[in-house]
């Protein structure tokens with residue numbers, strides 16, 4: 491579980507996050523949504539320990555990050571997995587080498603042990619016959635599977651994903667969303683996903699926080715977001731023509 495209390499973060503005197511308080515449960519897919527520039531990425535970077543907040547605290551399963559010493563903070567960061575926007579795979583490494591990379595960086599395991607663990611996660615994300623391929627030789631959906639496998643290979647307690655299905659067709663995007671949700675539940679990980687994708691919201695939004703101008707404007711789940719009266723949220727949700735049509739059809743009882 492991650493608890494965030496009164497989090498403030500700014501740059502050059504401009505406040506970007508203006509006192510966010512929320513919590514993210516273990517085993518659940520937690521989504522951050524909001525308009526462009528609302529502070530979602532800054533918030534995610536604070537959760538990753540990449541930005542130090544000016545005020546407030548982030549508590550990881552009872553451990554207050556700012557109260558840990560350097561080594562404890564490093565240990566905590568090593569228990570985090572990250573799926574970057576656009577996958578961010580190493581072009582010159584095979585799928586298998588990409589996935590083993592965090593084990594090489596953070597553990598002293600022997601090669602056979604690393605290979606064994608890599609193959610376990612390769613099976614879990616259902617990457618078939620891809621071990622020796624380069625990222626350029628596999629599809630975008632498969633690249634995401636590699637990115638997810640690499641993020642979970644170290645058995646993280648926390649998984650952060652930045653736009654994990656950007657650039658994928660809607661069907662593949664849903665498959666990737668569902669894979670992240672299944673893994674989150676199966677391995678009991680606290681997962682936080684930064685997304686613009688309303689399909690993801692509908693599919694895996696077990697907890698959703700909506701940021702607006704650096705404030706937490708609304709929070710709830712996927713069943714509540716379509717019923718809320720909050721104007722900023724409905725503006726955002728129904729900004730796509732497709733969702734507007736669905737809403738109008740619902741209102742007309744079609």
Ligand SMILES: Nc1ncnc2c1ncn2[C@@H]1O[C@H](COP(=O)(O)OP(=O)(O)OP(=O)(O)O)[C@@H](O)[C@H]1O
Nearest residue numbers: 501502506524525526527528529530531532533686
């Ligand atoms: N390292 C930084 N230094 C200075 N300002 C920054 C830095 N990182 C982000 N900002 C500013 O913080 C604000 C929020 O940016 P952020 O990237 O978090 O928005 P976002 O909600 O993720 O937007 P988008 O959906 O477009 O990715 C922006 O005005 C941005 O310019």
